[in-house]
Amino acid sequence: MTRKTVKVDVLARVEGEGALKVVLRDGKVESAELNIFEPPRFFEAFLRGRHFAETPDIVARICGICPIAYQMSSTHALENLLGVKVEGPLRELRRLLYCGEWIESHVLHIYMLHAPDFLGYDGGVQMARDHGEAVKRGLQLKKVGNEILQLLGGREIHPISVRVGGFFRTPRKRELAPLKEKLKWAREAALETARWVATFEFPEHERDYTFVTLRHPSEYPLNEGRIVSNRGLDISPAEYDAHFEEMHVSHSTALHSHMRNGGGAYLTGPLARYNMAFEQLSLLAKETAREIGLGESCRNPYRSIMVRAIETVYACDEALRVIENYEEPDRPFVPVEPRAGVGYAATEAPRGMLYHRYRIDDAGTILDAQIVPPTSQNQACLEEDLIDFIGGFHDLPHKELQYRCEQTVRNYDPCISCATHFLKLEIERS
């Protein structure tokens, strides 16, 4: 029996703070635990007793990278509760805002967090010394996403314009016009990004994942739809709790999600969306996927960086479509009146599906809230990837094995801050 121990105190380039422990025995991974030790943040608890209208501003604070996702899932859930449907230009503006977040979040992960893994650098700063032009392109591309958030959301981080029923203020047509030229450049830069990441070398590892994503009859999963899987699940967001459960595991302050009735771990996020809804990507995104050799399905999580690049092309395309067709709405929001009830919604954050449920009373006071972020949902699946894949790397020298573990975690672009923040890594070979 061989025994080796690899210990890494800090795994960088993930959002938030946690640790990872991998135990290898005779070349096989015996256990892998994503140990999130960051204190729980109690957002669900301190929403209780607040007025429902405060929700979008409170939940935006859960994450500095994906605040729009939290605002969108919360507003949709509350509108579901209040019997309000936001359509027309207001719905389109929400899609535009969400596209901005997809662009800035995906591009940050592709260029600054994940690409260094494939090119052999400790981080984005070191990579920038040798790949300056690529990094400049990434930064400029991210900036376009941020500018969408700035314009529609009032500021880039934790935007303030979103409200239940719509927006506090909607832009004039002429305000959106300057974004159009920037997005045309961004779309070209996203194409270059896809071609760039396609040149990376990818470990050939695949798994037969249970993919869970939103499905909309005519749109790539983003802000609305039924919850579906590649195993036949097809439910409304109101049925989420009947099919999924959150469990506490001793090594993590973030809850683990599983499918009920033995359905086990599942994967949500870019890979799930891509596999389940390839045909709903824009024509250019589909053409680009074929050009870079991605095909219509992809079960190799290391190639998720390519999928993020394709989704970035899509987000630019979709943002341009919204701007080109934009008609100013008559009013910035649909009026809403409180009534007692329960509301449910899920939307697609850059990292995956984000489920919200709220119960309020007649006065509009929140009695109960449930928020299930994508990283909580993916945690069990991520641990299974480590168990399946890392054994194949067991002969690698210590430092390279550690690097493979980190890369495998980063396939998920985990946002530990959302799930409960910083990752420490410990590998034990025995």
Next chain:
Amino acid sequence: MKKRRVVVIGVGNLERGDDAAGRQVARRLREAGGSDAAIFDLDGEATSILSALEMAEAAFLVDACVSGGPAGAVHRYDLAEGLPAAAHFNLSSHGFGLAEAIGLAKALGQLPRHSVAYAIEGECFEVGAPLSDAVCHAINEVAARLAEEICALEKRA
């Protein structure tokens, strides 16, 4: 686009006690006026800092830090010589803040030759906490020192 002569970038979180120090310095300078410097107060996200550095000929960056020194202690670093302990600035939970922005700007050749970072030692970073007295004093001191440095640079131009 005309080059901005001097850029001041104060970063931090206004809602977390002493973490607001850099932004408060930027605000003091803006309120005081008297210079052509472009003044930014930012939350500390690296790409925003890089954008603010675009076109700058000289840059002053101000942030709170934790290096074990007494609260309100002021450190001044010539960035041509580097930051002695980048981690001291890393109060962002996302691990991609001021130190990374400076590193990236340097790697990309976008850090002005004259670049200075001021770091103010903080003691309390709790959500909703006020600035500590020691950091309030330090904010005034750094704002005054920066005003003098900017004035000297502008006279030299």
